[in-house]
Amino acid sequence: xxxxxxxxxxxxxxxxxxxxxxxxxxxxxxxxxxxxxxxxxxxxxxxxxxxxxxxxxxxxxxxxxxxxxxxxxxxxxxxxxxxxxxxxxxxxxxxxxxxxxxxxxxxxxxxxxxxxxxxxxxxxxxxxxxxxxxxxxxxxxxxxxxxxxxxxxxxxxxxxxxxxxxxxxxxxxxxxxxxxxxxxxxxxxxxxxxxxxxxxxxxxxxxxxxxxxxxxxxxxxxxxxxxxxxxxxxxxxxxxxxxxxxxxxxxxxxxxxxxxxxxxxxxxxxxxxxxxxxxxxxxxxxxxxxxxxx
Numbered sequence: 533x534x535x536x537x538x539x540x541x542x543x544x545x546x547x548x549x550x551x552x553x554x555x556x557x558x559x560x561x562x563x564x565x566x567x568x569x570x571x572x573x574x575x576x577x578x579x580x581x582x583x584x585x586x587x588x589x590x591x592x593x594x595x596x597x598x599x600x601x602x603x604x605x606x607x608x609x610x611x612x613x614x615x616x617x618x619x620x621x622x623x624x625x626x627x628x629x630x631x632x633x634x635x636x637x638x639x640x641x642x643x644x645x646x647x648x649x650x651x652x653x654x655x656x657x658x659x660x661x662x663x664x665x666x667x668x669x670x671x672x673x674x675x676x677x678x679x680x681x682x683x684x685x686x687x688x689x690x691x692x693x694x695x696x697x698x699x700x701x702x703x704x705x706x707x708x709x710x711x712x713x714x715x716x717x718x719x720x721x722x723x724x725x726x727x728x729x730x731x732x733x734x735x736x737x738x739x740x741x742x743x744x745x746x747x748x749x750x751x752x753x754x755x756x757x758x759x760x761x762x763x764x765x766x767x768x769x770x771x772x773x774x775x776x777x778x779x780x781x782x783x784x785x786x787x788x789x790x791x792x793x794x795x796x797x798x799x800x801x802x803x804x805x806x807x808x809x810x811x812x813x814x815x816x817x818x819x820x821x822x823x824x825x826x
Contacts (some may be wrong), residue, residue, distance in 0.1 A: 535806070536718060537612075538808065539803040542799055542805065546796050547792075547796065550789055550792035556624070556781065557782055560785060561710045564715065564782055567778050568777035571768070571772060571775050579603055581760060584753070585757050585758065586800065588754050588757065600803060601758045603726060604727055604729070604758060605701040610648060611705050612648060612702040612705045613643050613649070613650055614694065615639055615705075616652045616653045616655070616707045616708070617708045618632065618634045618659065618677060618709035618710075618769060619656035619659030619709075619773070620653075620656055620658055620773070621658065628710060629656075631658065633658070635721075636659060636663065636808060637666055639708055652742060653670070653702070655673075655674040655770065656677040657676065657746050663768075681771060686766055687763060689767045690759070690763040693762070693766070694762060697727070703728050704724060705724060705725045709721065709723070709770075709772065710772070711723075712773075715782070716779070723765070723779070
């Protein structure tokens with residue numbers, strides 16, 4: 533049995549750890565609320581973009597136009613694909629980063645097995661490090677996921693992906709990230725970004741049969757809406773990944789705090805037993821000495 537001093541030292545260590553995990557849980561909960569608010573504020577904007585894009589694409593298809601926009605035109609054969617992989621910048625968030633890494637590595641191997649060239653682009657320190665350790669070349673690393681949520685950085689990332697697609701360097705662009713379902717559930721998902729499907733906004737205005745009038749014109753609007761739609765999708769993926777990170781860390785720190793409390797109770801019981809054993813031993817020694825002096 534460990535000594536009383538060693539047990540008390542462990543109890544003190546567990547208490548200090550519990551204070552840290554409880555504080556990290558509270559911080560993550562506060563950050564989660566802000567991240568969720570940012571994510572929710574984007575949804576009406578994204579919905580309107582989707583509605584407008586759906587209307588324009590439907591009108592073009594009804595008029596028999598196959599090539600609605602270059603970013604909406606699928607390639608006959610997919611020879612190269614760009615993968616935008618998202619993760620967090622720090623650890624201590626459970627299996628959040630591991631799930632994103634496994635999904636990204638799975639997609640890379642599947643695409644390579646299909647004979648496609650893969651261009652990996654990352655945002656978030658953890659997935660970049662993990663992919664490089666797994667032997668995957670990272671073409672572009674945008675660094676911290678938090679800084680990538682800024683408007684200028686989102687446009688830089690989006691423009692880079694769009695340029696690769698329009699130049700023919702890649703024939704398809706996908707995003708691999710953890711989609712935020714709830715505070716308890718973040719699902720690693722593969723999301724097709726480019727080409728934008730012609731039915732991206734399907735159902736948004738299904739009830740409207742009147743032909744709308746657009747100024748300055750449908751083609752001019754498509755030239756503006758489609759790139760912005762892609763940008764919104766990238767931004768939404770980044771915001772969902774950030775919210776998922778805070779939710780995962782909050783849950784992980786909650787579990788760690790509960791485990792520390794269990795360890796504290798177990799160590800306290802062990803300390804009491806050790807102290808009682810020490811007292812009993814001392815009493816036996818005193819009684820034995822008294823008996824020997826008779």
